[in-house]
Amino acid sequence: SNLVTIARLQRNPTVKTEFAQKKEVFGDNITYGFLGYPVSQAADITAFNATYIPVGEDQLPMIEQCREIVRKFNSIYGKTLNEPVAVLNDSTRIKGLDGNEKMGKSLGNALFLADEPEVVRKKVMGALTDPARIKKDDPGHPEVCMVYYYHKLFSDKEQVKRVHDECKLGTRGCVQCKNELIENIEKEFAPIREKREYYEKHMDEVREILKEGTAKAKIVAAETLRNVKEALKLDY
Numbered sequence: 001s002n003l004v005t006i007a008r009l010q011r012n013p014t015v016k017t018e019f020a021q022k023k024e025v026f027g028d029n030i031t032y033g034f035l036g037y038p039v040s041q042a043a044d045i046t047a048f049n050a051t052y053i054p055v056g057e058d059q060l061p062m063i064e065q066c067r068e069i070v071r072k073f074n075s076i077y078g079k080t081l082n083e084p085v086a087v088l089n090d091s092t093r094i095k096g097l098d099g100n101e102k103m104g105k106s107l108g109n110a111l112f113l114a115d116e117p118e119v120v121r122k123k124v125m126g127a128l129t130d131p132a133r134i135k136k137d138d139p140g141h142p143e144v145c146m147v148y149y150y151h152k153l154f155s156d157k158e159q160v161k162r163v164h165d166e167c168k169l170g171t172r173g174c175v176q177c178k179n180e181l182i183e184n185i186e187k188e189f190a191p192i193r194e195k196r197e198y199y200e201k202h203m204d205e206v207r208e209i210l211k212e213g214t215a216k217a218k219i220v221a222a223e224t225l226r227n228v229k230e231a232l233k234l235d236y
Contacts, residue, residue, distance in 0.1 A: 042066035046081045047221040053084045057092035058102070077231035081224075091153055097127040099146055111185070113192045120189065124150070124182050129174050130167075136174075140167035147177050154184040 038061070045053060045066050053063055063086040070083045095101055096109025103110045111123060128146040132138075142148035142164045151163050159180070166172035199206050229235075 038062040038065040039069070042069045045084050046070060047224050048217060049082045049220060049224060050084050051082050052087045054087045054089075056094075057088065060086055060088075080227050080231045094153070095146065095149060097123055097146055097150075099128040099144075113189060114196055115189065116193075117182075117186055117189075120185055121182050124178050124185065127178065133174070137170040139170045140172075142167045147174065147181055151177075151181055151184070154181060154188060159184075 041062050042065065045063075046069075053059075055063060063084060067083050070081045073081055074083070093101070094103050096103040096107055097111070098107075098109040100107055100109055105112075111120060115123070124147070127150070130140045130142070130145045133140045145167070148160075148163055148167065151160050155163070163172065163177060163180075167177070
């Protein structure tokens with residue numbers, strides 16, 4: 001039931017953190033959607049027989065809720081729905097540029113794939129660095145610096161090690177470090193931005209892709225619905 005869903009979610013420490021962050025941003029305007037959407041998400045997943053779900057760490061409770069719904073349904077009505085599995089990469093949760101444990105649009109600390117180079121530069125130049133490092137030649141503490149944190153996401157291992165060691169020795173300035181990071185981010189973002197710009201200029205092609213995808217999705221979802229109705233012994 002919805003009450004059981006809410007109770008279980010509220011006991012989850014990750015979800016508690018999410019709610020605390022939402023309340024900080026939205027005040028008392030937290031709707032049932034923050035609690036109830038895992039059920040809707042479960043419908044989106046199971047309708048298309050999804051098995052592997054690439055997500056971030058913050059979505060793990062929602063995927064587990066989906067898995068629990070599937071297990072319960074299958075235990076009552078027989079094996080009907082696929083039980084999905086969450087797939088994580090090495091960066092399960094990306095911190096904000098300000099050091100916040102969560103990156104988010106509403107928090108104003110996020111990088112977006114569509115950001116223009118000058119926007120990326122401005123954001124990275126304002127990123128949190130080691131507050132204890134006053135002068136360029138002061139030994140740094142890269143583990144508390146968000147620029148180093150993002151180097152681990154966008155730079156190769158050799159450069160990450162060089163950034164770490166030079167920062168610790170005080171032989172690397174923060175501006176140099178940020179400029180190198182900006183270059184590496186641009187290497188990742190440029191092809192994505194280019195493709196986005198292409199599709200923005202070819203909306204007819206986008207609509208055709210969406211139509212084709214929707215037609216394929218309808219076939220799969222209809223089959224899932226038939227199987228569910230059959231399991232429930234409903235006329236259709």
